[in-house]
Amino acid sequence: MDDQPKLRSDSLLTRRPHFRLLGNELFFMASKEPCKRFSEAEVRFWDLIQQTQSVKAIQEACGEDADSLIREFLRNDFCELIEPTFPSGRRRVLVIEPHADDAALSVGGVMWLRRLECVFVVATLASRSNHTLYHDMGLDHFDIEEVSDMRRRESELFVRMIGGEHLSVGLTDAALRYRDANWTVDYFRRHRMSVRTATSRMADDEEKKRWAAAVRRLLTDIPSAEVWIPLGGPHTDHMLTIDACCEVFQSDPSLAAGRTWRVYQDVPYFSTYSRCMTDAIEAWKGAGVIMKRELIPIDAAFDRKLRLASVYASQNIAAMRKDIEVSARAYRPAAEYAEILWTLRRLPDNFQPSAIMAAKMAEPDRQEAVARWVSANWEAEIVRVLLLTPTGNWATDLKLLCRAFPRARFEVYVTHAAVAEVGDAPSDRVQVRTVMKGTLSWISLSLRFALAMKASPTLFFTGDRRARVARLLSGLWFASDTLVVASMDSLMNALRARRDSLSLGMVN
Numbered sequence: 001m002d003d004q005p006k007l008r009s010d011s012l013l014t015r016r017p018h019f020r021l022l023g024n025e026l027f028f029m030a031s032k033e034p035c036k037r038f039s040e041a042e043v044r045f046w047d048l049i050q051q052t053q054s055v056k057a058i059q060e061a062c063g064e065d066a067d068s069l070i071r072e073f074l075r076n077d078f079c080e081l082i083e084p085t086f087p088s089g090r091r092r093v094l095v096i097e098p099h100a101d102d103a104a105l106s107v108g109g110v111m112w113l114r115r116l117e118c119v120f121v122v123a124t125l126a127s128r129s130n131h132t133l134y135h136d137m138g139l140d141h142f143d144i145e146e147v148s149d150m151r152r153r154e155s156e157l158f159v160r161m162i163g164g165e166h167l168s169v170g171l172t173d174a175a176l177r178y179r180d181a182n183w184t185v186d187y188f189r190r191h192r193m194s195v196r197t198a199t200s201r202m203a204d205d206e207e208k209k210r211w212a213a214a215v216r217r218l219l220t221d222i223p224s225a226e227v228w229i230p231l232g233g234p235h236t237d238h239m240l241t242i243d244a245c246c247e248v249f250q251s252d253p254s255l256a257a258g259r260t261w262r263v264y265q266d267v268p269y270f271s272t273y274s275r276c277m278t279d280a281i282e283a284w285k286g287a288g289v290i291m292k293r294e295l296i297p298i299d300a301a302f303d304r305k306l307r308l309a310s311v312y313a314s315q316n317i318a319a320m321r322k323d324i325e326v327s328a329r330a331y332r333p334a335a336e337y338a339e340i341l342w343t344l345r346r347l348p349d350n351f352q353p354s355a356i357m358a359a360k361m362a363e364p365d366r367q368e369a370v371a372r373w374v375s376a377n378w379e380a381e382i383v384r385v386l387l388l389t390p391t392g393n394w395a396t397d398l399k400l401l402c403r404a405f406p407r408a409r410f411e412v413y414v415t416h417a418a419v420a421e422v423g424d425a426p427s428d429r430v431q432v433r434t435v436m437k438g439t440l441s442w443i444s445l446s447l448r449f450a451l452a453m454k455a456s457p458t459l460f461f462t463g464d465r466r467a468r469v470a471r472l473l474s475g476l477w478f479a480s481d482t483l484v485v486a487s488m489d490s491l492m493n494a495l496r497a498r499r500d501s502l503s504l505g506m507v508n
Helices: 040-048 055-075 102-113 144-161 174-178 185-198 205-221 236-251 274-286 299-310 317-328 353-361 364-377 394-404 416-423 439-451 467-477 488-507
Strands: 012-015 019-022 025-028 079-082 091-097 118-124 165-168 226-230 260-264 290-297 338-346 382-387 409-414 430-434 458-461 482-485
Touching: 012 055, 040 055, 055 079, 079 144, 091 102, 091 205, 091 236, 102 118, 102 226, 102 260, 102 290, 102 299, 102 317, 102 338, 118 144, 144 165, 174 185, 185 416, 205 236, 226 236, 236 353, 274 290, 274 353, 299 317, 364 482, 364 488, 394 409, 394 416, 394 488, 409 416, 416 430, 439 467, 458 467, 458 488, 467 482, 482 488
Parallel strands: 091 118, 091 226, 118 165, 226 260, 382 409, 382 458, 409 430, 458 482
Antiparallel strands: 012 079, 019 025, 260 338, 290 338
C-alpha cells in the first residue's frame, strides 16, 4: 500500500485482529516480546480503533496528530482502511475456498478489481484449524478454538475490504484430522513429518461425503449468479473441495442451473507444482470437460492483492511472496501480472478430479507391480515393511495390510521421523524396529536382509524423492519379493480393490 494513502473523511478504520496491548506494549499473537512500545497518543489511538471508526471521527478525537497516527499504523500493518459504501445491485458471487486465505492468494487481484460490480461471498470449508506460522518455528500455539477464531476474523477483515461477506463452514482441515485435539509442542515435533505427509494423502469416502454435503448446503442456502471453485492443488483439502463441488454439480443439476461456474488456479501451489496444475487441466479436457480460459490482467491491483493477502498474518504470508509473484507473472508478455479463471461449459457424468489426477500421475507399470505383489504374497507369514518416511495415515494403512495379509506378522522398520506415528497404532501383529539416521544405516540393514536365511516379501515406502535409491538398495536382497512405492495411496487403492473383488466373489 502507498506509504501516504489518501485519507477520505468517510473511510473506515479498523484494527487487525492479531495484536493485544498490555500497558503500553503491543504484542503480535502468541509472541512473548513486544513488537512496539506505544506513546500515550498511540495508546489513545489504539483504544479508539477497537471499534471501527471513520477517519473523520479519529481526526476529531486525535486532533492534528490524527493523520500521522493513521499513516503510521497502516505502515506497520496494525490496522486497515475500508471503503464506507459499495454500490447496490452488485452480482452475487459465491467463492468456495478450502482454507482461510486461499481465495485472497489465488484470485485476490480479480476480486479487488470487480468489488464494485460483485458481492463476493467467501465460504471457507476447512475453517477448523490449528495452523499458524508458529508451526514452522516449533512454538506452542495449537489451541484449535483460538486459531480457528483468529483465521475467521482475518477472513472477515479481508471480505470487508472488498465489500463482501464471509462464511465459516466448520469442516476440519487435513492436518488437524491427523489428530483432532490440542497438540503440544512435543507432540508436533515428533509427528511433524507425519502431519505434513497426511496433507497429501487421499481422503476417505466418509470425508468426501462430509465435504459434498457442506457444498450442497452452501449452494442451497446462498443464492448467487456465479460460483468460483479451486482447480485443486496437491493438498488433499484442495482436492476434496473440487471433488465435492463436481459431485454436487452432477448429482443436483438444479443447484448448478442458472449459475456461471468458474474455476480458479490455486496459489501458491501453481508456482511449485505448475506441471501438476497444467496436467490437471489437460486431464480434465481429456475426460470430456469443456472449459473456456479467461486471462485477467491484475497489474493495477497486484500491490493491493499483496495487501489483502497480508491480512492473513497468522500464516507465513511473507514466505509465500515469491510464489505469489511467480504465479502472477507466469503469463507474460500477455500481462505483467495476471490471474486465471476457467468457465465450465460442461462436466461429464461421474467426473471426479482427484481420481482422474491420481490415474494420470500413477505409473501404469507400478500399478501393475502393486497388484502382482499383493496377489503373490497374500499368504505370507512374515511381511517386512520399510518406512523411509511416515505414511501420514499409518493406523488405517495397517488395518488394510492386516486384512490383505491375514496370516502375516509385520516387521516394521522405521526412521526416526516415523516412530511416533507407528507407535501410536500398536498391534500384536507388528514388531517395530527403529533404523538410525543416515545412508550407512540403511546399507547395513540391506546387507542383513541379503544374508538372512529366509526371504520375506518386503514393502519399501519411500515418499516421492527416494524411490530410485530404494530400488537400488532392494537389489541387495534380491531373493525377497520387494515392492517399492512412492505413494502409499496407490498400494492402499490396490488393497481395497482386492478386498472388494474378493467380497464380490464371495457374494456371487
